[in-house]
Amino acid sequence: MTTFRVPVQIVPRAGILDPQGTAVAGALRSLGFDGVRDVHVGRFITVDVDAATEGDAERSVRDMCEKLLANPVIEDFRIEEVRSA
Amino acid sequence: MKFGIVTFPGSNCDYDAFRAVADTFGEEAVYLWHKDHDLQGADVVILPGGFSYGDYLRPGAIARFSPIMQEVIAHAARGGPVLGICNGFQIACEAGLLPGALLRNESLRFVSRFATLRVESTATTFTSEYERGAVLRIPVAHGDGRYTADARTLHTLNDQGRVVFRYCTPNGEITPESNANGSVESIAGIVSDGGNVLGMMPHPERAVDPLLGSADGRGVFESVLARVGA
Numbered sequence: 001m002t003t004f005r006v007p008v009q010i011v012p013r014a015g016i017l018d019p020q021g022t023a024v025a026g027a028l029r030s031l032g033f034d035g036v037r038d039v040h041v042g043r044f045i046t047v048d049v050d051a052a053t054e055g056d057a058e059r060s061v062r063d064m065c066e067k068l069l070a071n072p073v074i075e076d077f078r079i080e081e082v083r084s085a
Numbered sequence: 086m087k088f089g090i091v092t093f094p095g096s097n098c099d100y101d102a103f104r105a106v107a108d109t110f111g112e113e114a115v116y117l118w119h120k121d122h123d124l125q126g127a128d129v130v131i132l133p134g135g136f137s138y139g140d141y142l143r144p145g146a147i148a149r150f151s152p153i154m155q156e157v158i159a160h161a162a163r164g165g166p167v168l169g170i171c172n173g174f175q176i177a178c179e180a181g182l183l184p185g186a187l188l189r190n191e192s193l194r195f196v197s198r199f200a201t202l203r204v205e206s207t208a209t210t211f212t213s214e215y216e217r218g219a220v221l222r223i224p225v226a227h228g229d230g231r232y233t234a235d236a237r238t239l240h241t242l243n244d245q246g247r248v249v250f251r252y253c254t255p256n257g258e259i260t261p262e263s264n265a266n267g268s269v270e271s272i273a274g275i276v277s278d279g280g281n282v283l284g285m286m287p288h289p290e291r292a293v294d295p296l297l298g299s300a301d302g303r304g305v306f307e308s309v310l311a312r313v314g315a
Contacts, residue, residue: 016233017191017233019189019190019191019192068142068146071143071179071186073185073186074186074233
């Protein structure tokens with residue numbers, strides 16, 4: 001068994017109204033960042049998990065995302081590069 | 086009739102619900118601890134408002150895995166009445182008892198005030214004693230009450246008469262301004278397929294006596310009493 005660190009990004013599903021992102025975009029524009037088109041605020045989670053292989057670690061975290069970490073009605077998730085912790 | 090009121094760590098409207106049931110209606114009420122597996126013979130389960138598990142991750146996301154929720158889900162599957170109020174509505178959605186989800190209010194502000202709601206359906210366990218189209222004054226107090234669901238789910242809910250309450254003006258009109266939190270189609274409450282699980286963001290248990298500013302929430306309790314007591 002190896003301990004792997006699995007980073008997960010959770011973002012509001014496309015098409016879902018994201019007032020937090022809109023408010024942050026407005027604040028950035030008022031600071032003079034004129035090029036800001038769109039902002040979305042999500043969540044970043046790292047899970048340290050014991051598994052035999054990187055693939056097993058990723059599969060396990062995918063299962064966690066589907067059961068608890070993300071709500072498929074409103075959120076999408078993306079698992080980033082898995083590394084030894 | 087016996088009401089079971091679930092207490093999660095962070096629930097804060099369990100006392101309000103208890104008092105509404107026991108003091109206003111003189112019915113038996115018991116608290117159900119989230120770690121228990123026993124509904125103690127409750128005929129009706131109330132998932133109360135509050136901030137279960139500190140709203141960590143998403144409101145209701147962690148509470149749905151509490152041991153007691155397995156029993157609540159089984160009770161609902163048997164057709165047993167379940168009333169999810171505010172955080173209870175969020176928990177019911179996370180648990181799959183109701184479709185859709187509740188997001189941060191469009192205003193990004195916590196909203197705590199009286200709202201006016203229009204009764205859209207009386208063919209449910211919790212609204213049979215109201216008249217369709219009636220306008221109710223019931224308080225809301227939430228930061229994450231913006232109901233959302235995909236187009237297909239909304240179509241089903243509308244088609245089957247499962248949208249129970251919509252935010253409205255005091256005259257009963259549905260306008261963007263009367264929408265308390267930006268919910269899709271001004272939805273304030275929905276029921277399950279069988280009509281026995283009601284989720285609503287407003288707090289009927291805080292509107293059961295004129296002393297509280299309104300008694301318009303009484304119908305929710307009177308309806309379930311008429312249904313289950315019969």
